[in-house]
Amino acid sequence: MELSRRGFLKLSGGAVGASIVGVGLKPAQAYAAPLAIQYAKETTTICPYCAVGCGMIVHSRGGDVINIEGDPDHPINRGTLCSKGSAAYQLRHNEKRITEPMYRAKGSREWQKVSWDWSLDQIAQKIKATRDATFMEKNSKGQVVNRTDGIASVGSAALDNEECYLFQKLLRSWGLVYIEHQARI
Amino acid sequence: MTNHWIDIRNSDVILIMGSNAAENHPISFKYVLEAMDKGAKLLSVDPRFTRTSAKADLYAPLRSGTDIAFLGGMIKYIIENNLYHAEYMQLHTNATFLVNPDFKMPGELDGLFSGYDEQKRSYDKSSWSFQRDAKGVPKSDLSMQDPNCVLQLLKKHFSRYTPELVSDITGTPQEKLMEVYQIYASTGKAGKAATIMYAMGWTQHTVGTQNIRTMAIIQLLLGNIGIAGGGVNALRGESNVQGSTDHCLLFHILPGYLPTPKASWPDLAKYIEKSTPQTNDPESANWWSNRSKYITSLLRAHFDSGLTTEEDFGYSLLPKLDDGQNASWLMLFDRMFKGDVKGFFAWGQNPACSGSNANKVRKALAKLDWMVTVNLFDNETASFWKGPKMDPSQIDTEVFFLPIAASFEKEGSITNSGRWAQWRYQAVEPLGNSRHDSQVMNELYSRVCALYKKEGGAFPEAITKLSWDYGFKGLDGKIEHIDIHAVAKEINGYFLADKVVKGKSFKKGDLVPSFAYLQDDGSTNSGNWLYCQSYNGKGNNMARRSQKDPSGIGLYPEWGWCWPVNRRILYNRASVDASGQPWDKKQPVIWWNGAKWQGDVPDGGWKPLNQPGTKKSFIMLPDGVASIFGAKMKEGPFPEHYEPLECPIEKNPLSGTKNNPVIKLFYEEGGLEEDIFYSCDQRYPYVATTYRVTEHWQTGVMTRNIPWLLEMQPSMFVEMNPQLAAEKNIKNGDWVKVSSARGQVEAVAIVTKRFQPFKVQGTTIHQVGLPWCYGWSTPNTGDSANLLTPTIGDANTMIPETKAFQVNIEKRG
Amino acid sequence: MARKAFMIDTSRCTACRSCQVACKQWNKLPADSEINRGSYENPPQLTPHLYNKIEFIETEVNGEFKWLFLNKRCLHCGEAGCLKVCPSTGALFRTEEGLIGFDKDKCIGCNYCVNGCPFDVPRYDADNKITKCHGCLDRVGNGLQPACVKACPTGTLQFGARDKLIAQGKTSGRKLYGEKALSGLGAMYLLDNQPQDYKLADNPSIPTSIFLWKDVIKPLGILGFWGSVGVAMLHYVTVGPKQLDDDTEAKGGE
DSSP: OOOOHHHHHHHHTTOOOSOSTTTSOOHHHHHHSOOTTTTSEEEEEEOSSSTTOOEEEEEEETTEEEEEEEOTTOTTTTTOOOHHHHTTHHHHSOTTOOOSOEEEOTTOSSOEEOOHHHHHHHHHHHHHHHHHHHEEEEOTTSOEEEEETTEEEEOOTTSOHHHHHHHHHHHHHTTOOOEEOGGGO | OOSOTGGGGGOSEEEEESOOHHHHSTTHHHHHHHHHHTTOEEEEEOSBOOTTGGGOSEEEOOOTTOHHHHHHHHHHHHHHTTOSOHHHHHHHBGGGBBBOTTOOOTTTTTTOOTTEETTTTEEOGGGSOBOBOTTSOBOBOTTOOSTTBHHHHHHHHHTTOOHHHHHHHHOOOHHHHHHHHHHHHTTOSTTOOEEEEEOHHHHSSTTHHHHHHHHHHHHHHTTOSSSTTOSEEEOOOSTTHHHHHHTTOBTTEETTTEEOOBTTOOSHHHHHHHHSOOOOOTTOOOGGGGHHHHHHHHHHHHBOTTOOTTTGGGGGGSOOBOTTOOOSHHHHHHHHHTTOOOEEEEESOOHHHHSSSHHHHHHHHTTOSEEEEEESSOOTTTTGGGSTTOOGGGOOOEEEEEEBOOGGGSOEEEEOTTSEEEEEOOOSOOSTTOBOHHHHHHHHHHHHHHHHHHHOOSSTHHHHTBOOOOSOBOTTSOBSSOOHHHHHHHHHOBBSSOEEETTEEEOTTOBOSSGGGOOSSSSBOOSOGGGTTSEETTEEGGGOBOOOOTTSSSOOTTBSEETTTTOSSTTGGGGBOTTSOBSOSSSOSEEEOSSSEEESOOSSOOOOTTSTTOOOSOTTSTTSSBOSSOTTSSSOSSOOOOBOSSOSOSSOTTOSOOBOTTSOOSOOTTOOGGGOOOSSOTTSOEEEEEEOOTTOOTTSTTTTTOHHHHHHSOSOEEEEOHHHHHHTTOOTTOEEEEEOSSOEEEEEEEEOTTBOOEEETTEEEOEEEEEOOOOTTSTTSOOOGGGTOOSOBOTTTOOBOOSSEEEEEEEOO | OOOEEEEEEGGGOOOOOHHHHHHHHHHTOOOOOOOOOSSSOOSSSOBTTBSEEEEEEEEEETTEEEEEEEEEEOOOOSSOHHHHHOOSBTTEEEOTTSOEEEOTTTOOOOOHHHHHOTTOOOEEOTTSOEEOOOOOHHHHHTTOOOHHHHHOSSSOEEEEEHHHHHHHHHTTTSEEESSSGGGOOSEEEEESSOGGGGTOOSSOOOBHHHHHIIIIIGGGOGGGGGTHHHHHHHHHHTTOBOOOOHHHHHTOOO
């Protein structure tokens, strides 16, 4: 074929549909026009999977994610990612994401959609009731222990540092000592 | 990691054992290959030939659970061939120290060290001690020839680990053993570096801690700790498991690795007295002598700043463990199974698949009154009540599912395996009606606190006196939106009063520059002393993005921030000789220029070891040197090979002590049926191990629900070698049942030469392997390999032994 | 513009398959529903939604067990059978950089390119339109690396000036595959082992029928396509490949 890519475009007069894969642009535009990501908002983040700590750039437009790829300035991954990191886009565009609080009643076979306000009130009341019922001021030796063995918590190595700190602070204020997470297993 | 990811490129020999870095930390191979491009050798030791092995110069198979035997043979090889770095050991380790002559070792006591109490299944460690001079400083023999010195005892102990015996235990062909030993031990000289990349393949054993200690001993013998391209590097598995460990979402420690208060420490003074290590050696920095500053600053960050010295700054408000109480994972679920836990949070975790002996975990969940699960996706924990073998009508657990934002839908820092804290920005709002974790925590704090203020209840002060000042408060006194920067600053710490420290004046409200400025008089707070410097007067150091690398060895000191005090390579004062000159002149980490240290942030800023007023190089240890002899361990100051709880052979070939003698046995006479185990039982003749794959992550909740990833690894499989498959009439692609004493899973057979049978004790032993990333809530993917794994933990950490257990396989009818 | 190409250094591939996913992410291709058939290699073949994939090959070389990983994709041949055979002008086209792109609007769904390809690459989607790796022509046209290359952590995949990649590749001491074949492949391999160890043809060639098409039938004009000539051509598709002679190869790209 003697035609160059541009030659082809001249000949075809640009009379092609929006069927070039990728960004839904005509070939001429796909080639010469700005990429969809060019004017997107760029936000740097760190990959949520393993602990290598690779940098990512999230491209967003209109409040939604349109592309996620490796951050070329990041000294560890230098713009690259593994298959999990490369798939992070589907953490957002995913019909299985749960986006409303849900509740499962005693003996029920189903989840039901509930409000945040109701859930949080219910949970707060249960925390208090269980804490009050199981709180141990002194142990069998008479030593002060001020703890709640009736509630336990596991998680989370996926929280941000600030959230980890807040979470342990909160749990310990309720008297929990059964606090564990992924690092133990 | 003592070192960090980029530093792998500085290695001459890379041993990947107890991890599968190419599959589970794929980006690490950027640096593994970079090192190999410069001539480094890559050694892969694994029961199975993996994607890591595919890139290795040398692959050596070993039977799961025999790492100490394998590495013990290497210690013998190094010592007997004089391949160790003697000067390094004399300066930086306790190899020269003289041990109490009463100390006896497994060679003399049939697999036990001196002081074992069979009834208590624990040791009286009094003989595991050093001879001390009149001042209480350990005696040493710098020539390392005294028969009671640590090096000679080590030599004697591991003299039993002959290549023949090691091969007979591990199933590794002797020539492969020797090749690994020769290549690795070639780095025991100045200017050569070897690194170890390990992960759960070492920790998830009843001897997990000792697996790592064996390697640490090797690294110390070879002078490989503190240097570029060296270290002991745990490849951590989750994006912020390092940070969540540093902030201590664990029963036994408070943020910054401070011990959890216990009942016999009723007040702050007692806590400080009992938890602060002592030393009589004037040359030991004994950094933990600063404990009082760190715990006091933590209390000041946790509780109302109006609390006074007399009130111990709120120490009494913290819950206390009973002395000896173990509240770790296996114990937690054991209590839950027995009905002693009523309420439960599973916050970003899926124990119904990740917990060893998952059937027991799932049954335990059914005994709860209520459970709160916080996640992006539905999972086997949240929906346990409709899982296999569950009758929802009989399960009274109320369950709340709180949908949460993804990582790029919120802002904050996470800490990678190399201890780099890096800042993430929010790209978009949380999806739908999902919320930030911090927002949910704030709501729970506010609502519970309001209830206690209104109604009173058990010990309300612990809740009402908690400090929670992270943003603008509405008229109701509730914070509307958590300012994550305010949290980060509290973790770093503020001055709570005007104060002059080290000649510098600080005003109330100033951020503390680094932990060297923290106080124990209540004038500073710091949620986590280890992160003090992360967010200070210079700004949010975790958000830095400078690409400068003046070191040339990849330290990138102004990219993000690294604990402690931005030190990129831990124990780096061991990278130099007594005069402060680097062992490796080509890639120095630090060096003394005659007036001060250059390079990385030195591990303690004192002058070199040959100068007056110096302090030794391992500042976190009371003796100031690294512990080749480690008396803190529960099963012995030197590692010894014991068989996994479930193993395929009758007898430990090394001694009459088959299993780790100090592990907590969950199943004994009259124990729970759920905890049963069968060792050397013909019904379960095959060794099994679990692992992850590149395409999935942990229990798979964040990957099974990603169609692109599920496409590549769509369902549960079990890998086995062709000989075993033929014996069992199983063909590649057949569905098979894999069963253990505790459970069963179905899996597609992958029949592959990547697994080879082992020759052990004159018999052929087959091993199979299964991933644990699947669960019933994702249709047609199978279920978790942890349905098979046992209720047993490492003696020191209680990490479950999911890497070596016994199974049977049968073709599915 | 100098011809650009991919260089695939198999010795560096860890089969992390970031290339597979990064391609889908950029090109917004859906996942295929798969089952495990006794291998990590999924999907087992390229699909209309999978433009590149890693083949997992367990083999023995000189008695030593090897697990080889090969990135399989459109090789953007210099002498491209798909282009030769395509009866619909512009459905397949070569870009300025030498990549072979496609335009679904012009694709008439004839499937001839499938038969014209010596590497079993073109696939047809649910609308019966051609799909395959197009080298991320939108990215490349804007000065970016193809998505797979950008994502590859180990440097297995490289993209750049073809002559430079060849010069670099020749210093690696590995076998360079595709420098000359089919007038030079637009995606070449650096192999640690022999091509047959990777199930690669020693000398890839375009099926004989393609020459018939290009040299005899196509000049008759596209109008003839719909007639009996097309049917006649189909007969030859099954004849099988014919080795390119040196003369053909020397002519250079289309």
